[in-house]
Amino acid sequence: MRIEEISLTGFGKWQGAYFRFAPGLNLFYAPNEAGKSTLLQAIFAALYGMKRDYVKTARYLPAYEKYRPWHQGDYETIVTYQLGGKKYRLHRTLAKEREQARLFLDPEWTELTDVYMEDRRKERNFLEKHLGLTRSLFTDLTWIRREPLEAAEHLMPAFADAQEASPHVHAVLAELDRELVSIGKKERAENTLLGKAASRAASKEQELAHAEAAWRLIRQLTQSIQLWEEERERLEQRRIRLRERMQKWQEQDQLWQESWQRSYSPIDAQDWQWWLARAASEEERQLHEKARSSIMAWDEQTPDGAQGTAASQALGELEADYERGTSLRKAREQRHMRLAELAVLALSTGTRSQARTQRQGNRAKRKKGAVRLWGGAGLFAILGAVGLATGHPVLGGSSLGLSLLLLALGIFVLRAKGSGHAVAPVAASEQLQESERLQQEIAAIDAEWASLLERWDVRDWDTFLAKREELQRSAQEQRAVRLESDLAKAKREEMLQADWGEAVRAILRQEKRQREEAESDCLAQLSRMEDELQELREKIARAYGEMAAHEGVSVARARDEYEEAAIALRRLLQRRDALQLARDALQEAQGEWKRDVSPDVNRTASEVMAQITGGAYRDVRLDPTEGFAVRLLEPTRNLIVSHEQCSTGTADQLYLAQRLALLQHISKRTEPLPLFLDDHFVHYDDERLQRTLAYIAKLAEQHQVFLFTCHEREQRLLAPLLRGSDWHKAHQLG
Template sequence: MRIDELQLKGFGKWQDAEFHFAPGINLFYAPNEAGKSTLLQGIFAALYGMKRDYVKTTRYLPEYEKYRPWHQGEYETIVTYQLAGKTYRLHRSLLKEREQARLFLDPEWTELTDVYQEDRRKERNFVEKHLGLGRSLFTDVTWIRREPLTAGEHLMPALKAETEEANPMIHKILGELDREVSTIGKKERAENTLLGKASTLVAQKEQELRHAESVSHEVGRLSRQIADWEMERVRQEQQRQRLLQGREHWAKKDEEWQKRWQLSYTAPDEQQWVWWENSAQSQEERSLHQGTRQALRRLQTTMQDELSVNLSNSVQIKQRRELEHIQQDYEQGVRLRRHWEEAHMELARQAAASRLSIGREARQSSGGAVWPWAIAVVLAGLGCISFLFDQAGSGGIALALAFIAAGYGWWMKSKSKAPRKATDDGRSEEWQNIQQEISQLDEKLGMLLRKWQVTDWDAFLERKEELHHQLRSHESERLTSEIAKKEEESTLLQEWGRKVRTCLAREKEAWESERTNWQTELSRSEERLQEIREQIAKANGQMEAHEGVFVAQARSEYEDAVMSLEQLQVRREALKLARDMLQEALEEWNRDVSPAVNQHASMVMDKISAGVYREVRLDPREGFAVRVLEPARKQILEQEQCSTGTQDQLTFAQRLALLQHVSQQTEPLPLFLDDHFVHYDQDRLERALMYLLELGEQHQIFLFTCVEREQLFLAKWLRAHDRHAIHQLA
């Protein structure tokens, strides 16, 4: 089953909301109160409505009032889903006063509503008729949550063994049957049981009847005649019951015929081909299945041979290898060109930095040496002036200080030149290294271009695109051939379906006459039974006329007592037979189904726990309670005895085991998870999500989460495949 589209005209916070779902994993990441749980409940409501199942009268779910539209609008949903190769569109109006459900078949939108009869709740149960699962069973199997199963007692009949025999029943029914048998009583002489009281009453009424018959010989004669008619009535009723059992036979036969008719419109897989051959009603039909299957195999073999020829073509192999080599050289060339550009940019940056450094050093050197020279000039001037005014002592001192200042300026200038020279030497060496690197890159690029006999990089790119174009041409030819084969395969299947339906039409004509004879015989039996009842009623009237009320009342009371006793005896034997059959069926179910379900649950737990827990058991007698074997101490633990994370993993394994087993009987069912992984650590989460990715290839999965972990881990896989999708809730 796959849900393609959901429209919530009015459901909780959603109004005129439309959602399209991918066939694989659908990840909904949004914070709390964004409407994730409302959307999930909207899916269930669209498929099953808002009424409780397993009740005789109409009762609505507690969630009915909770999800009434918050805004002005209709309480209405529309869902489009696929089942058994067909696409259905289901409209629901959920308001109690205007409740309505209509089903259409795409693409023509043919209305199928009247095909489905209403049950006692005035519900048509479209999806339940398709899947065999009511709302409670559907949510138990498809919705992974820690809560126990809500319909565990009804789940076992839905799980069929692979032998396709009778469904197992539950222990609660067996207990009820035992209590019913005890209430009726095992011995007719027990006074405190219903059977004993009925036997006593029969004996009492029989004595009263004998006393009344002794009063009148005529009454006795009539009594014997009534007894004969009663025996014939019993025989006629038994015959009628046998004929009524034929109604189930013909209904089952018609249902099987309808199933085969519908399946004739779908392409069988390998397992279905075996089913078609085994269920064939004639040699002609069996030969048709075998011939079509062999033709399809030959066609598939031809396609595989052509694929092998294409794969072994030496020219294509050479082109692929050449394309791989040129792709590798392209990646290498891109890296070389990027390094070449980076080297040139570094060389330009060094040149700019050198120019800035030289200017800065020149300013620093000139500014640092100016003041000593200025002082020297001033002092020399003062000395000269002192000599002019005949002050030789002061002039000598000034000239001496001038010489000292000049020497200090000369020393500062020499000191500033030395670091600049060292800096220039370092830059020169770095430039040489960069230029050497550029030369090496040019040489490598030249070798790469010469390898492919091209002159420049653009020519190299043209050479690469040419190889791509050649390979695409070959692939296009191969795809054209495959499409032709697919069309031939489709033609074979269409012709097969037409011939199968012809055989089915002839088959139905053959057993329609048998059913007509059965209906005629049933009508005759009912007419004869009615005639006998009228005769008995007439005889009772004669008895009443001859003997009065006393004789008629005695016989009536006797017959009622006998009938009650017989009914109790028949009921007791039927209850015993039902109990024995149910016990045998349950044991057989445990042999056939329980190992498969337990094996799958153990496999899932082994994967998601990294081999820590490998043995898991589900107990159908206790609502499929989960137990696990603790590996270290080899102890059997109940689910409640494990850690919170392990409990969630066991729930995950339990639901997936049931989901897989039910899906094998119908088709892959969807899976729903609403913040299920909140107690998983990162390792457990990643293993569980990887298993969901595997499961998403066959099942549609709805994953709702309010944390970002799932999105961060799954994003790279979900965005890489069209089968999956990430949804944003606005």
């Protein structure tokens, strides 16, 4: 077997690393912490993965977490190797959440993954099928370490003589041995197949008993639930009826509240109809009828208010005519005032015209004009006095106002200078037209005034006012009488309604007491019923809970599973017996191995030890009964010593002789296996190291060798061999 190249997408410190190896010796020289051991572990992981061979508790090797990618990259490897004349390319994804292994045949890249079946570890054992060696056996034989073999008990089947049997007999024997160990000897063992099968059979037997008991319980619970459901339905119907009664009483309570409030309010005809419709008894109906009759009889005795209505109507008409007369008087006075203004305007116009004609006149003429104005003022004063004396205050007031205006105008004319500015007079024709129109309007107002006085049969306005006062006084007296009557009626009605309301409230109080007693009894029944319903619900819920706990329990399925488990246990016992026979046969083969194979392995180990020690030690033995423990014959004392009794350097050399002897023996039956050494020569002196490297170099002609070291001695001693060679190669890390 030859490993050609490896690509590390992510493994420990290596990320995106690529190595191509020589077919002979591959020397890796680098200081500590440069990644030599990580590369060695990456080769093993690329070939075999990171799972344990013999699964017990943990499926993965302890180093799995140690060599996770440091740079958060993909935990992946790709290795290319030659085996049996074929070239394979093996891709591995080691991450637990998406682990995968795919095998291709180079150079066609034909995928062979599905040709290999998965084992109990969900792993496809490509190399194990090719070589007949598990990961533990492969590392035990190819990795030279200063420690005992890890899988010595599984190494014996690999030495079986297969020359006369099938070429795969050693793999079959190894599988039988693993199966026997995994099956176990005792049925109480927890981690063996036999213990698990026995435990499963016992568990299925218990499940069958549990299923039968559960089925009996479910039948009982089903019958109980049916009875409880019938009782619950009956109680639910009773509760519905009680709640309907409670709802009805609540509605009655609302009606009672409204009745109680209305018993304090005045009532009309519609209210009597409501009370009669609401009456719950004949006694209450008679009470309402009697009260209504009494109030209606009192209304009929009330005096008629028609007379007062007529007086009020006449007073209203009089008030309207009063408002109309007042407005007529005001309009007449306004028009007389306008006539006076026109007269003053006519007089002032004449004066101003004379002033323009005689612009240079003397003061005597101005006095003459003033005298005229004062004369007009005197006439209007006399007219005003007469108007006031005859009962015409508007006419009298207007005349007196014009008199004062003319008096003031005369004073102004007397004191005015001749050089004053003149105001353009109003045209005489326009003044005349307006005066005529005003006189016509005054005449129309006087005619309407006379018609108003005639309607009420009075001579003048003062008589009209006196008649108005008399009607007002009469209407007020009639209102007082009607008010007194209304007050008496209201007081009587109030007394009747108060008596009626007190009687009604007495009936309402009695109704309320009866309803509250009935409601209290109903609430007590509802409370007891709710308790009974709650108890039934809890019983039903517990029953359903117990049934749900056994949901999916099938007696037939449990019986079938128990029978299957019992059959599986019997088959496993039969298989264990068959494997035991095979193991006995292997134990017999062990004696043959001692007779036939052991001499060959011991001879090879002795040759290796003599080569590297320069003949100081020549006899070495491997004891298969003690895990291939290695012993040495010390020539000086002629004593047999184990590796624990030797010096550190000698013990390292014994381990090397042991591994090389086993490796060469197994390689004869398969093909040359690679050899891995990781700083193994630390305790070797220079002389023994030189002889050992010479032996390794000779061995590298047949076996691919991977030598990892952090010392310059190995590099210096192997330099002649590596210089200019395509068969060997030096690799610089870091």
